[in-house]
Amino acid sequence: MTDLTDLGVAAIRDGFRAGDFSAREVADAFNASVTAGRKLNAFLVETPEHAIEAAEAADRGRATGELRALSGVPLGIKDLFCTAGYQTTAASHILEGFTPTYESTVTAKLFGAGAGMLGKLNMDQFAMGSSNETSAYGHVLSPWRRNDGGNAPLAPGGSSGGSSSAIAARLAPGATGTDTGGSIRQPAAFTGISGIKPTYGRCSRWGVVAFASSLDQAGPMARDVRDCAILLEAMSGFDPKDSTSLDLPVPQWEAGLSSDLKGKRVGIPKEYRVEGMPAEIEALWESGIRFMKDAGAEIVEVSLPHTKYALPTYYIIAPAEASSNLARYDGVRYGVRELPEGASLADMYAATRSAGFGAEVKRRILIGTYVLSAGFYDAYYTKAQKVRALIARDFERAWEACDLLLTPTAPSAAFALGEKVADPLSMYLNDVFTVPASLAGLPAMSVPGGLDATGLPLGLQIIGRPLDEQGVLNAGLAIEERAGFTARAEKWW
Amino acid sequence: MSSYRIQGATGEWEVVIGLEVHAQIATRAKLFSGASTEFGAEPNTQVSLIDAAMPGMLPVPNGECVRQAVRTGMALGAQINRWSRFDRKNYFYADLPQGYQISQLYHPIVGEGSLLIDADEKAGIAEPKTVGIERIHIEQDAGKLMHDQHPTRSYVDLNRSGVALMEIVSKPDMRSPAEAGAYVRKLRSILRYVGSCDGNMEQGSMRADVNVSVRKPGEPFGTRCEIKNVNSVRFVQAAIEYEATRQVDVIESGGTIVQETRLFDPDKIETRSLRSKEDAHDYRYFPDPDLLPLELSEEFVAECEASLPELPDAKRARYEGPLGLSAYAASVITADVETARWFEALLAATGKPEAEVAKAASNWLTSDLFGALNRLGKSIGESPVTPAQGAELLGLVADGTLSGTLAKQVFEIMIETGDDPAKIVEERGLKQTSDTGAIEAAIAQVMAANADKVADYRGGKDKLFGFFVGQTMKAMGGKANPAVVNELLKKALA
Incomplete structure (x- = not known):
């Protein structure tokens, strides 16, 4: 019998329905894999009992003919999602011991569709980071290693690095991620898996610990495009509890999958050819273009003139919102409280937040507080909002010439842990290709496109029109079918 | 100032x-x-x-x-x-x-x-x-x-x-x-x-x-x-x-x-x-x-616009204009929405055209009812008398059943008991009488007892007329219709 942990979401679902194995067997296999993979530090909390309970319910359901969309499928849940009865910390010390009494809309939908939870996945603290090094509970290791024999521990990407590592290492067939500026796509690219950030508003933000409200968007990460389509369908949908949720029916993305791109025009934004782009990335992009052509698409060059302003714009808007969103972590009602002897209220705030937040979180709160301050607001925040509108307009104009955009997901393959920690700017540069779509609220996904010279995966990004997740998934599928990406991390853990 | x-x-x-x-x-x-x-x-x-x-x-x-x-x-x-x-x-x-x-x-x-x-x-x-x-x-x-x-x-x-x-x-x-x-x-x-x-x-x-x-x-x-x-x-x-x-x-x-x-x-x-x-x-x-x-x-x-009620300024203008209330009464009644609502319920309960009853109703409301509520330390929302009862009382005055004095007596009992005015009038026999026989008998009695004053009056002391009214009303226990008393007294003293 095949190793059940080699199966993806669709294969588990179909095999379970066909009676090839029980859901319990799947849950047991992945639970064992989670335990065996502890060296990766991908999970903050392991919840084998949740996975088993869902599996047993699925098995009972199958016996009575009641099959749900994700019956028998266990998933990893990023620790940004509040899970009723299970500690949720956003990988921050400040939320240590916090166990929500409520279930986020997205996880409630997944569990309602029959999925079980393998555990809460490690991540960059409050989703701020691109390498998973900002977690208060230790960094996640990528299962990948360079083939140069150096064995340097590599970053799984961030902020959804626990998710990417767990999927790449076969600890979970799929996982939830969240993407504020690239936090689904960049880790997917670093670990040779797929991940999609849907249109802003597709997935409810209710019960997801907020980083930057106008950018945060949940999405699935999985081994391939079909699995992403299945999971996205289960996660999406209007939620009256989220005012920014889109009141639209959820399309049948899996049923709509087609890698035939005839009649589609795929734009290549010239501004994404950034200075100093490694030749490997250039080559990856070229092969992506070939795949698109081969699938029947027409390639057109387009211009997104404000691209170079996207990163600075993002690093004003996201910290501004974060500085306010994170004000609630004050030691008064939940989480960590530091109350030095004789402390005033202000002392308690200072002590609690100093001890509770990590360095990167503090850095972003400071940046955000600064850009919103009297005298600086117009120069930074107002200006950034204007530029954000221009970036969105760039995309709108591009859609006159094309239906989709193809770019690399990240400017490099996974870097070594510690390599960029001391230089936040170079860390922020990792998001250079992913941030524009976030600012415009567009659906975008990363799929594996090839390997670099050291055998590490590289991702290609497809960006679509608002609500055109189908177009994005289809182009992703076309790449997947042609890239022949079968490499996987060799097990060393 | x-x-x-x-x-x-x-x-x-x-x-x-x-x-x-x-x-x-x-x-x-x-x-x-x-x-x-x-x-x-x-x-x-x-x-x-x-x-x-x-x-x-x-x-x-x-x-x-x-x-x-x-x-x-x-x-x-x-x-x-x-x-x-x-x-x-x-x-x-x-x-x-x-x-x-x-x-x-x-x-x-x-x-x-x-x-x-x-x-x-x-x-x-x-x-x-x-x-x-x-x-x-x-x-x-x-x-x-x-x-x-x-x-x-x-x-x-x-x-x-x-x-x-x-x-x-x-x-x-x-x-x-x-x-x-x-x-x-x-x-x-x-x-x-x-x-x-x-x-x-x-x-x-x-x-x-x-x-x-x-x-x-x-x-x-x-x-x-x-x-x-x-x-x-x-x-x-x-x-x-x-x-x-x-x-x-x-x-x-x-x-x-x-x-x-x-x-x-x-x-x-x-x-x-x-x-x-x-x-x-x-x-x-x-x-x-x-x-x-x-x-x-x-x-x-x-919808918001359509749902707006008549507002105090407009209401006040209407009270002073078409309803003919004094500026003071209009201002006092419209100042608080509960009072205005009570007043309008009172008018409606009379069943008569507003302009006809508004003045008497506003007088009664601002003097009798407000006086009683003040005494009781109650707001109009807590009034022991309902607008319908108030309207009934006003009706009894308008149709001559009650004199002003009797109405005040009945109202006090209403405040105490919460009873309807008609019931009080009926049970306590507070109804005003226009029975000319009884009134004439009372007048005769008063004149007999005050022969000197009758002489003075007839001698030109017109002011004494009020005295005879008072005495006759007293003899009638306050229930005589004052108009009838006036008329019969004038005849008897002539």
């Missing part, structure tokens, strides 16, 4: 006043959560996950709060902004779980309007005056700190956290404490008419931040101080009086007024500095990214 002036050592000073009134919107649920807003519940029993700012919680606007703010704006003749937006006001305090208050700084829901304060000679307001309204915006209330529960710690009650408030900002158009008082009273009256706020200042559902500055008449505005959270009309006036005099003293003794926030101490009747402009918070306002802009549809606005 001329304008309000403060007599300083260097001459007369004029006080300039603007008010920011925080009015709790009368809805059952909070602004962004479904938690109850009922007053007086046990601490922390009306707190949703959103009000406690649990991680991942999101605000969803309560449509009824928006509707009430729009209706209030319309009642103040204000511009309704079809597009408005919520902003976050960021600051740390233990009664503010989110670490920010959701408010509307940049794009409020209601723009400029106005409010008419009525003339009040006694208060020195010689003529009606229009006070400009700058804006109305919607915002969340904070929770409440409790300092008396523990010797060294403070506790927090989040029941009020997230309750919807309207902040109604006036222009600096008021020039005396009396005008400010009249403004607050009139605003409260309008809010109650509209039903958007219960106006209950004792329970904190209405409170005012008072901006005060002084200047020599005709000079530009002086520097203002803001007195926070004043919670009665009387205190608003007292705070202004104190603060204006303080500012004059400071300036005249060579000092300058610094812009600052001050606190009103109702026990000492004084204001004290809370924080100066230098210590002022930087609130870092920015649009709340959890909320979409509020866009009001034409239908929504039309």
